[in-house]
Amino acid sequence: MRSNSMFAYNLSLAMQSFKRAPTLYFLIMLTLSIGVGVLCANLALVNSMASDPIPEKSDKLIHISMNTWPGDQPPDEPMHILRYRDAMKIAESDIPKRSAVFYASGVYARDVDSTSMKRFDSTVRATTPGFFKLTNAPFAYGSAFEKSRGMEVVIGDDLNQKIFAGKNSVGKTLELDGELLTIVGVLKPWVLRPLFYHVTEGRAFNLTDDIYAPLETAIDLGWSIHARSSSADNYSGVEDTRDKNAYYLQAWVELDDIHQRSAMQSYLDNYSQQLKDAGEHPLATRNELHNVNEWLTEKKVVDQKVLAFTIASVLFLAVCIFNASSLLLSRFHAAKFEVGLRRALGASNRQMLMQGLTESVLLGLFTGAIALVLSWLFLKLSVQFLPRLANIAVLEPKLLVLGMLLALVTSIASALYPLYRANRYTISAELK
Numbered sequence: 001m002r003s004n005s006m007f008a009y010n011l012s013l014a015m016q017s018f019k020r021a022p023t024l025y026f027l028i029m030l031t032l033s034i035g036v037g038v039l040c041a042n043l044a045l046v047n048s049m050a051s052d053p054i055p056e057k058s059d060k061l062i063h064i065s066m067n068t069w070p071g072d073q074p075p076d077e078p079m080h081i082l083r084y085r086d087a088m089k090i091a092e093s094d095i096p097k098r099s100a101v102f103y104a105s106g107v108y109a110r111d112v113d114s115t116s117m118k119r120f121d122s123t124v125r126a127t128t129p130g131f132f133k134l135t136n137a138p139f140a141y142g143s144a145f146e147k148s149r150g151m152e153v154v155i156g157d158d159l160n161q162k163i164f165a166g167k168n169s170v171g172k173t174l175e176l177d178g179e180l181l182t183i184v185g186v187l188k189p190w191v192l193r194p195l196f197y198h199v200t201e202g203r204a205f206n207l208t209d210d211i212y213a214p215l216e217t218a219i220d221l222g223w224s225i226h227a228r229s230s231s232a233d234n235y236s237g238v239e240d241t242r243d244k245n246a247y248y249l250q251a252w253v254e255l256d257d258i259h260q261r262s263a264m265q266s267y268l269d270n271y272s273q274q275l276k277d278a279g280e281h282p283l284a285t286r287n288e289l290h291n292v293n294e295w296l297t298e299k300k301v302v303d304q305k306v307l308a309f310t311i312a313s314v315l316f317l318a319v320c321i322f323n324a325s326s327l328l329l330s331r332f333h334a335a336k337f338e339v340g341l342r343r344a345l346g347a348s349n350r351q352m353l354m355q356g357l358t359e360s361v362l363l364g365l366f367t368g369a370i371a372l373v374l375s376w377l378f379l380k381l382s383v384q385f386l387p388r389l390a391n392i393a394v395l396e397p398k399l400l401v402l403g404m405l406l407a408l409v410t411s412i413a414s415a416l417y418p419l420y421r422a423n424r425y426t427i428s429a430e431l432k
Contacts, residue, residue, distance in 0.1 A: 011358060018362075025363065028324045032367045032410050035313075035320030037374030040395070040403040042310040044379060047399065048205075048392035049302045053192045054136060057254070058292035060097075061134065061196075062261065064090060064251045066268065067286040068275055075230045078286050080200060080250065084242045087249040089271055091128055095264050096253035098134045102127035103248050104198060104227040105218060107176040109211065111163050120162055122176075122210035123226075126218030132185075134254050135197060137212075142170035142185035149216035154185035159210040174211075179221055181213070193392050194301050196292045197252060201228050204301045205392045265289060303386070317410065324414035356419040357412065364411030368404040375403055 018025050052058050067078040068086055082090075087101040103126050108119035125131070132144040132154070140160075145152040153174065160169055172183050187208075194204040213223070222239045229248035235241050241248070255261045268287040275281055290298055372395070379393040395403075 011362065015362075017359060024327060024330075028327050028414070029363065029367045029370060031320050031324045031327070032364075032407065032414065033370035033374055035317035036367065036371035036403060036406045036410060037378055039310070039313040039317050039406065040371065040375040040399060041378035041382060042306060042313045043402070044375070044395050044399050045306050045382065045389060045392060046302065046310050047396065048193045048394060049306065051193055052293060053194055053196045054292060056136070058196075060254050060256060061292050062096075062253050062255050062264070062289045063292075063295045064253065064268065065288040065290075066272065067283045068272060068281050069230075069247075069283060070232050070245050070281050072282045074283065077283065078288050079230070079247055081228060081230065081247045082249045082251055083245055083247050084249060086271075087251050090251045090253065090268075091130075093253075093264070093267055095260055095267055096255055097260075098130040098254040100128055100131035100134045100197075100252045101215060101249055102131060102197075103215075103218075103225055103250065104203075104209075105213075105223040106226045107211065107223060109159065109163065110175050112173045112175045112180060114163075119175075120159065120210075122159055123206075124211045124213055124218065124223060125209040126213050126215050126223060128215050131197075131212065134252060135192075138188040138190055140186050140188040141168045142183070144212075145184050145214055148214045149220070150214050151179070151181045151217065152184045152214065153181045154187065154212040155183055156187050156208055156210050156212075157189045158207070160186050176211070176213075177221075177223070181217075193394075194296060196296065198227070198250070199296060199299045199301055202388060203227075204296075204299070205388055205390075207391055261289060303389075306382075306386070306389075317406075321410050321414045324410070325417055328415055328418040356415060360412045360415040361408060363415075364408035365404075367411055368407030371407050372400060372403050375399075 054061065063080070064082070065078040065080045066082055066086055067074070068083065069075070069077075069079065082101075090096075091099050091101050093099070105124040105126050107122055107124055109122045110117070110119045128148050129144055129146055131137070132139075137144075137154075140157065142154070144154060153176070155169070155174070157166070160166055163169070163174075164172065169183050169186055173180050174183060190208045192208055195206050195208065198204075198206070219238055219242070222237045225238055225248045227248070229246065231241075231247065232245035235244045235246055238248075253264060255264060265287065268289075269285050272281075272285045272287055276283070276285060375395060379395065383390045383393050
């Protein structure tokens, strides 16, 4: 009971102190909340960039890069994009548990049953069926297509909301660039931060795709390549690439353990060496396998500018704590008589410290509330300078908690020296 009454008494004294110097305390809260807000906004971006997008099996999903360019001056060595026959060699292997071969494209989509002629510009992932289980794509309705050729598609939640108002659209027909394809599956809202299966060409922070179509069908229909491609041969369209040295496909496999990874490495090396022995390429046999996190590191997904600004934000927060401490020191100095009077009436150093800490905690709670609002504003401002980060500028619950804890810690840290000074005054000097 006594501890509760002392806490209520200290809380009352803290509120009285705020009322006596509202401008000073507002400046302290604003100083600290700006520092905490800027840091939390940058931590939110770094957290999204550096997070594991599929933690349940990120160590098992492997991206494949190969060195099969027919000339002696390849665009990259090895290349993260593959030609059709190399990709099919991967797809036909029985070593991986699953594999996915795909490329990015785009079409205009509309519901054939709609009276409106409005078409929606949609991103397309032309892929083999293994993509869905490999990436753990979540289905709301229906299921994945089962073959790489067929007039069927799976659509994402965003496109389903635009065209069908979020209803079950399985069985509906879409007109995609003049071709009619049937919807066999609809995904739930699906967020991948980063978009691990396509982090190249600055797409790491893009949304997941609108449409997923069978790979062979997309090639047959001539749906153009909307990502990086390189070719050593001339070709008229994507439908003409199967037997050409046209590199535009990406390949991922799911390998359960290190033994499968070693077997896959040997399989690819043997294949590349056979091509080299046949005179099809002059390059060294160099095939690289990266799991999800290795691939994100390899492609430097974490923006160095954001990382540098985060480090600068830590230093800025330290300056804010110093300034807040100076303001609090001036407040305690002005209240020397009050401190002396309480000491003369029997208040111990411990009681004075507890009263000061209560005031700091209350100040930290107010600061935390302001800091979270400022974090959200700073995130929106960051997106104005780096628009490609719009999809990852999210304050997750753990960052909200971190922001509040930072506010409390900085508030207490800024009060430590003023409290130490206040408890060093002699009673006679304070009452003089």
